[in-house]
Amino acid sequence: MSDTPAGLFLSRSLKNVNFMIGFIILLSIVLTAVFAPSIAPFNYDEPHKADRFTAPNSTYWFGTDDFGRDQFSRVVYGARITLQVAIVGTLIQVLLGVTVGLLCGFYGGAIDRILMYLTDVTWCVPGTVLALAVVTVLGKSLMNSIIAISLVNWAGYARVVRAKTMSLKNMPFIETAVAFGERRPIIMLRYILPNMVPALIVLISMNLPGTILSTATLSFLGLGSQPPSPDWGLAISQGMTYVTRCVWLGVFPGLALVYTVVGVNLLGEGLRDLLDPNIG
Amino acid sequence: MATAAVGEPVIQMDGLSKHFRLSNNLFSSNKLIIRAVDSVSMTINRGEIVGLVGESGSGKTTLARVILGLTPPSESTVYVDGIDVAKASANDRKRLHREVAVVFQDPSGNLNPRQTALGSIMRPLRLHGASRAKAKERAREVMESIRMDDRYLHSFPHQLSGGQCQRIAIARALALNPKIMILDEPTSALDISVQAQILNLLLDIQEALSLTYLVITHDLNVIRYVSDRMAVMYLGRLMEFGPTDEILRNPRHPYTQGLLAALPVMNPKERAREKPLMTGDPGSLIELPEGCRYHPRCPRARDQCRRETPPDAAISPDHIAACFYPAD
Amino acid sequence: MESTAREELLRLDKLSVDYPVRGGWLSAVSELSLTLFKGEIYALVGESGCGKSTVAYAVTRLLPGSERVDGGIYFEGDDLTKLSASKMEKVRGRRIGMIFQNPLDSLNPVYTAGRQISEAIALDGVSRLDARDRAVRLLRDVRMPDAEKRSRSFPHELSGGMRQRVMIAMMLSREPDLLIADEPTTALDVSIEAQILSILLDQKESRGASVLLITHNFGVVAETADRIGVMYAGELVEEGGAEDVFDRPAHPYTRLLMRALPRSSKKAGRLETIEGAVPRFTDRPRGCRFRNRCPGAMDVCAVLAPEYKTVNDGHRYRCHLERTGEA
Numbered sequence: 031m032s033d034t035p036a037g038l039f040l041s042r043s044l045k046n047v048n049f050m051i052g053f054i055i056l057l058s059i060v061l062t063a064v065f066a067p068s069i070a071p072f073n074y075d076e077p078h079k080a081d082r083f084t085a086p087n088s089t090y091w092f093g094t095d096d097f098g099r100d101q102f103s104r105v106v107y108g109a110r111i112t113l114q115v116a117i118v119g120t121l122i123q124v125l126l127g128v129t130v131g132l133l134c135g136f137y138g139g140a141i142d143r144i145l146m147y148l149t150d151v152t153w154c155v156p157g158t159v160l161a162l163a164v165v166t167v168l169g170k171s172l173m174n175s176i177i178a179i180s181l182v183n184w185a186g187y188a189r190v191v192r193a194k195t196m197s198l199k200n201m202p203f204i205e206t207a208v209a210f211g212e213r214r215p216i217i218m219l220r221y222i223l224p225n226m227v228p229a230l231i232v233l234i235s236m237n238l239p240g241t242i243l244s245t246a247t248l249s250f251l252g253l254g255s256q257p258p259s260p261d262w263g264l265a266i267s268q269g270m271t272y273v274t275r276c277v278w279l280g281v282f283p284g285l286a287l288v289y290t291v292v293g294v295n296l297l298g299e300g301l302r303d304l305l306d307p308n309i310g
Numbered sequence: 311m312a313t314a315a316v317g318e319p320v321i322q323m324d325g326l327s328k329h330f331r332l333s334n335n336l337f338s339s340n341k342l343i344i345r346a347v348d349s350v351s352m353t354i355n356r357g358e359i360v361g362l363v364g365e366s367g368s369g370k371t372t373l374a375r376v377i378l379g380l381t382p383p384s385e386s387t388v389y390v391d392g393i394d395v396a397k398a399s400a401n402d403r404k405r406l407h408r409e410v411a412v413v414f415q416d417p418s419g420n421l422n423p424r425q426t427a428l429g430s431i432m433r434p435l436r437l438h439g440a441s442r443a444k445a446k447e448r449a450r451e452v453m454e455s456i457r458m459d460d461r462y463l464h465s466f467p468h469q470l471s472g473g474q475c476q477r478i479a480i481a482r483a484l485a486l487n488p489k490i491m492i493l494d495e496p497t498s499a500l501d502i503s504v505q506a507q508i509l510n511l512l513l514d515i516q517e518a519l520s521l522t523y524l525v526i527t528h529d530l531n532v533i534r535y536v537s538d539r540m541a542v543m544y545l546g547r548l549m550e551f552g553p554t555d556e557i558l559r560n561p562r563h564p565y566t567q568g569l570l571a572a573l574p575v576m577n578p579k580e581r582a583r584e585k586p587l588m589t590g591d592p593g594s595l596i597e598l599p600e601g602c603r604y605h606p607r608c609p610r611a612r613d614q615c616r617r618e619t620p621p622d623a624a625i626s627p628d629h630i631a632a633c634f635y636p637a638d
Numbered sequence: 639m640e641s642t643a644r645e646e647l648l649r650l651d652k653l654s655v656d657y658p659v660r661g662g663w664l665s666a667v668s669e670l671s672l673t674l675f676k677g678e679i680y681a682l683v684g685e686s687g688c689g690k691s692t693v694a695y696a697v698t699r700l701l702p703g704s705e706r707v708d709g710g711i712y713f714e715g716d717d718l719t720k721l722s723a724s725k726m727e728k729v730r731g732r733r734i735g736m737i738f739q740n741p742l743d744s745l746n747p748v749y750t751a752g753r754q755i756s757e758a759i760a761l762d763g764v765s766r767l768d769a770r771d772r773a774v775r776l777l778r779d780v781r782m783p784d785a786e787k788r789s790r791s792f793p794h795e796l797s798g799g800m801r802q803r804v805m806i807a808m809m810l811s812r813e814p815d816l817l818i819a820d821e822p823t824t825a826l827d828v829s830i831e832a833q834i835l836s837i838l839l840d841q842k843e844s845r846g847a848s849v850l851l852i853t854h855n856f857g858v859v860a861e862t863a864d865r866i867g868v869m870y871a872g873e874l875v876e877e878g879g880a881e882d883v884f885d886r887p888a889h890p891y892t893r894l895l896m897r898a899l900p901r902s903s904k905k906a907g908r909l910e911t912i913e914g915a916v917p918r919f920t921d922r923p924r925g926c927r928f929r930n931r932c933p934g935a936m937d938v939c940a941v942l943a944p945e946y947k948t949v950n951d952g953h954r955y956r957c958h959l960e961r962t963g964e965a
Contacts, residue, residue: 202414203422203430206479209378210434210486211407224424365827366798471915501685501854503912506898510908528827531857535900535909555903572832574857576901578880581861587836588829590783591799 042304049300055293063109070103074260083276093278095268101278104260105286111261112242112290115176119241120234122180127187128230132218134188135195146192153185157244165253172245172261175254179244183237190233191226198222228305235298239291246287262287320391320490320522321354321377327385328372332596344595346372348546349385351622356489359516359523361537361554363530363569365592369546370526374492377524378412379403391489408438411483415495417475421467427478428463435485452481455518456511473504477511484515490522497532509536530573534558539628542566545593545603548622552629562625562636565604602633610635647816647848648674648697652709655692655701662920663706666692668872670709674816677846679838681863681880683853685895687916689872690852694820697850698736699726713816731758735809737802739821744805745793751777751804752789759811776807780837799830806837817841820852835862856899860884865952868892871916871927878953888947888955891928926958934959 043049062069071089072078078098086093092101130149134142152160157179164178195218198204204221212221246263248254255261257268262283269280328347347369354360364370375381377388379395387396390406398406414420421430428449435445453460456477467475476496483491496512497505513536516523525536533540534554541551542565550563561567568588575581590607593599602620605611614634622630653670656663667689674680682690695701697711699718711718713729721729730736738744746754755776756769764772770789777785780803793801802822809817819838823831839862841847853859859866859880866883868876868891876889887893897910914931926932929939938958946954 202416202419205375205378205380206412206414206420206482207433208380209407209410209412211404211437212433221422225422227424365829473915501916502856502895503685503898504915506900506909506911507913509900510911513904513908530828531900534902535904569828572828574828574831574835574855574861576857576860576884576899578860578863578884585832587832589781589833591797591830592827594797 039304043300046300046304048296049304052293052295052297052300055289056297059109059290059293060113062106063113066106066110070100070106072100072103074104074107075099075258076103083272085276086278092282093276095276095279096272099258101265101282104265105262105282107260108262108265108283108286111172111255111259112246112287114172115242115245116238118173119176119180119183119245120238122177123184123187123237123241124230124234126180126184128191128223128226130184130188131191132195132222135192136199136214136218136222138196142192145188149185149188152182153189155182157182158247161244161248162251162253165248170253170256172249172255172259175245175248178248179241182244183241186237187230187233190229194226194229195222198225232298232302232305235294235301238294238298242291242294243287318356319353319389320356321352321524322389323353323386324351325349325386326351326373326376326383326388328369328376328381329384342596345546345598346595347376350543350546350548352541352548352551354522354524356522357520358538359525359536361533361540362524362526362543363528363533363540364543365528365569367545367592367595368543369595370543371494372546373543374412374494374524374526378410378492379406404438408486409489410492411486411488411490412492412494413476413479413483413496415498417472417479417499418467420479421475421482423467426464426466427470427481430478431463431482431485434482438486448485449481452484455484455515456481471504472500473507476500476504476508480508480511480515484519487519488521490524491516492524492526494526495528496525498527498529505532512536530558530569542569545595545598547603548630548632549604550629550631550633551622552625552631556629560637562629562631562638563633564608564610564637566631567637568607644675644678646673647676647714648850649712650693650697650709651712653693653696653711654706654708655689655696656706657702658704658706659920665872665919666705667696670869670872670874672867672874672877674848674850676815676848677842678864679842679849679851679862680865680867681851681853681859682867682869683856683859684869685854685916687871687918688869690854690869691820693869694736694818694850694852698730698734698818700736731761731809731814732812733814734816734818735812735814737806737809737817737819737822739824745801747793750790750792751796751800755789755804755808755811758808762812772811773807776811777803779810779840780804780807781833782807799826799833802826802830802834803837806834810841813845813847815847817847817849818852819849821854822851823858824853824855831858832861838862856896868895871919873927873956875928875957876955878949878955882950882953886949886953888949888953889928889957890932890934890959892955894933926956 076099078094080098081090081094082096082098084090084094090100090102092105094100130145134145160182161178164181165174168174168177199222204217207217207221245254249261249263250267255264265283266280272279326347327349330344330346332342332344350373362370376383377390382396387394391409393402393406395406431449431452432445435448440448449463450460453463458477462470462474497508500508509532515521527533537554539552540554540557542549542563544565550557550566557566561570568586571586572588586609588607593606599606601617602615605615608615620632620634622632624630625636650670650672653667655667656665670693682693684690696707697718707719752770752773755773756766759769759772760766774785774789777789782788782800782803788800796804823834826834835858838849842849851862863880866878866880867874868889870891876883876892883892887896894910894912898912900909912931924943925941926939926944929935936958944956944958946956948954
């Protein structure tokens with residue numbers, strides 16, 4: 031059975047150090063997010079008036095802030111937000127990028143020219159600036175900042191998917207399918223899309239750190255999550271206020287962010303070796 | 311539904327052309343027209359094997375794609391089993407999808423890498439209304455008819471050899487009980503011993519089911535072995551068409567003569583024979599010569615050949631050559 | 639006539655090449671010994687996976703680097719396996735020229751055809767202007783239509799046949815004693831194939847160059863080769879003069895392969911086939927490598943690797959069976 035694509039992938043991935051480390055890091059974040067209520071000693075917005083600005087100790091592992099909230103609990107709950115950003119953000123980008131890429135690559139012609147023009151325009155405008163504009167229009171909230179970042183980042187998917195579609199659509203097995211009567215939407219979904227899955231997985235893992243960091247940046251600027259959210263980006267910006275007195279306020283959410291991004295990056299590197307050595 | 315009897319025409323084209331437009335740059339309005347297939351007339355009868363031979367750029371694959379309905383003709387049309395492929399109704403189209411099957415050259419590219427052999431064979435059946443169980447049963451049946459073990463049904467293309475992939479592609483083509491098979495270089499990527507297996511298999515199937523084959527290849531040895539009649543194409547035009555043994559014994563068109571002379575002998579003793587080698591390269595479809603397309607390479611070209619395009623002249627009722635001065 | 643004082647040019651002495659694979663070594667070439675004489679065309683034939691291309695890459699030392707090579711490769715007395723990398727660079731191109739199957743990959747896309755050829759010539763200290771002239775002359779020698787004009791074309795502007803001609807002109811520019819041609823015509827049309835083969839024959843006849851021709855195409859072999867070596871699963875199973883091998887193939891594999899070639903119409907009967915495919919071996923196995931596909935296999939074939947048997951001077955084959963009948 032180890033000769034099926036999945037079996038082969040499994041046996042090779044166990045030997046890939048990057049992939050395994052990245053996978054373990056990501057797994058730890060997912061587990062933290064899922065079991066946050068049992069891991070965190072306190073609720074993330076539970077104030078302890080008596081213990082404001084406490085340095086890290088045995089009760090408050092990461093110290094407390096100006097409301098006396100346990101920073102460890104806040105970082106743990108913050109993982110949930112990061113996971114939400116990763117999932118929702120990627121979903122929007124992939125859906126948009128894949129749809130546009132498939133249509134452009136498969137039909138070509140006017141559809142291709144118009145949609146690719148749109149793609150190139152989004153590609154050209156500096157990402158954060160465009161995101162700022164979108165958030166300004168939509169209003170400040172985590173969800174809006176995710177949408178903003180996704181509207182900026184989908185173009186990369188569209189380009190790769192388009193190129194891959196164009197090379198796949200002339201493959202003999204696709205021509206054969208047309209010859210026995212397969213309809214075009216089905217060809218895109220059943221024949222072309224499955225053959226792009228490895229490339230897409232690699233692309234997702236390479237884009238994910240950017241999505242997470244950009245969304246954190248918007249939160250840091252006050253345009254994403256609003257207090258009392260335990261968002262790591264927001265926490266860093268709040269920590270900035272007290273950086274001279276209470277270094278820990280900014281450091282721990284920062285480290286959490288770095289840990290996540292490094293993990294996803296390693297996973298991406300590993301996946302690229304495992305799945306598609308020709309990309310990137 | 312009246313089906314054609316043995317010997318009746320099943321593929322007919324009269325002056326079929328397929329042109330492609332290439333715009334060479336954004337700012338110039340002059341468009342290049344590629345005449346990939348130019349005014350080809352040919353009739354293929356039920357139950358026969360026609361070989362189509364030509365070098366790169368001859369338009370042989372484009373012709374196949376037009377017959378398969380993968381690309382519409384530019385001028386005239388092709389009738390397949392009486393149906394005009396360019397104007398077929400949805401129902402007729404469905405019938406054509408069932409009756410005309412195709413096998414391409416590239417053994418691994420012929421199958422969806424993400425599908426098992428079983429999935430590949432079942433898909434056309436499911437598409438044409440077979441239940442899951444029926445499709446599975448039929449898949450096993452065709453596997454038996456191509457003499458391949460059932461266990462390969464659960465293999466992915468990368469687990470199969472080139473010859474095995476090609477067999478699965480043939481099985482998929484047979485699944486819908488087609489009447490016509492278009493075989494585009496079916497063995498070009500295979501080793502000699504595997505080529506022999508596939509060619510024999512194709513011949514056995516053709517005889518057992520009295521199918522009609524159009525075999526497209528650049529390999530004259532394959533044409534000689536399998537085909538009853540052969541057509542020679544050069545730069546989009548039909549040069550010669552007739553019974554295979556007659557053409558191979560006595561080619562009338564200078565291009566066919568050149569092709570045969572260039573064909574390597576299979577015996578070192580014949581190496582010293584007189585070889586009228588063709589000079590130059592097969593021309594380019596972008597810069598087509600005036601008059602006969604072959605004249606720049608033709609040793610017998612005269613003034614008329616440089617000015618006028620030769621018509622498909624009948625040498626005998628069953629043999630035509632598009633040449634003003636065919637050989638005797 | 640061939641027997642008079644043939645000078646040895648290249649000799650492979652028990653050459654073995656193994657590639658590392660999961661759980662062992664894949665035996666690509668196994669104890670292959672053959673001699674190539676001056677002024678002859680030696681064709682190494684076999685199906686894909688038989689190791690014929692590995693031989694070409696081993697001689698030119700262009701193997702990927704992870705492989706294990708045993709045995710000797712003697713070229714005019716030097717053991718190429720022992721030469722330093724810099725000395726080997728002087729051998730490649732200057733004394734051994736290489737022609738590959740896919741000429742587009744072997745040409746530099748940013749330089750014109752003429753420039754690439756004249757640069758190869760300039761390596762030998764010829765002035766640039768002379769080199770340009772010679773490049774055009776070389777293109778004429780390889781029958782390039784419009785040589786003057788084509789020397790100013792970039793590789794992507796040329797057809798496959800023209801690219802192969804540029805590649806060959808580059809290789810011929812330094813007049814190497816040995817040309818290694820790995821499937822030189824496989825990607826080309828028959829009319830071009832015939833022209834390319836006649837260029838190779840020319841090289842042999844006009845200046846006594848030797849050619850190691852690697853191909854799966856028996857037609858190409860019949861047109862050009864003086865001697866033939868048939869490879870199967872990494873071993874040389876038969877070797878002999880071209881006419882001998884074609885007329886009286888001795889090894890069952892060669893015989894079956896000859897009968898699998900389509901030479902006449904289906905009316906003359908079906909082609910013979912060899913069931914199965916070329917196997918791949920990790921760790922050199924005992925016994926004969928062809929036995930599982932051989933119609934005449936015996937018990938001894940499973941345990942004992944056959945020795946070479948001689949049919950006549952220079953014609954030998956590796957099989958336990960005595961040769962039976964004609965092809």
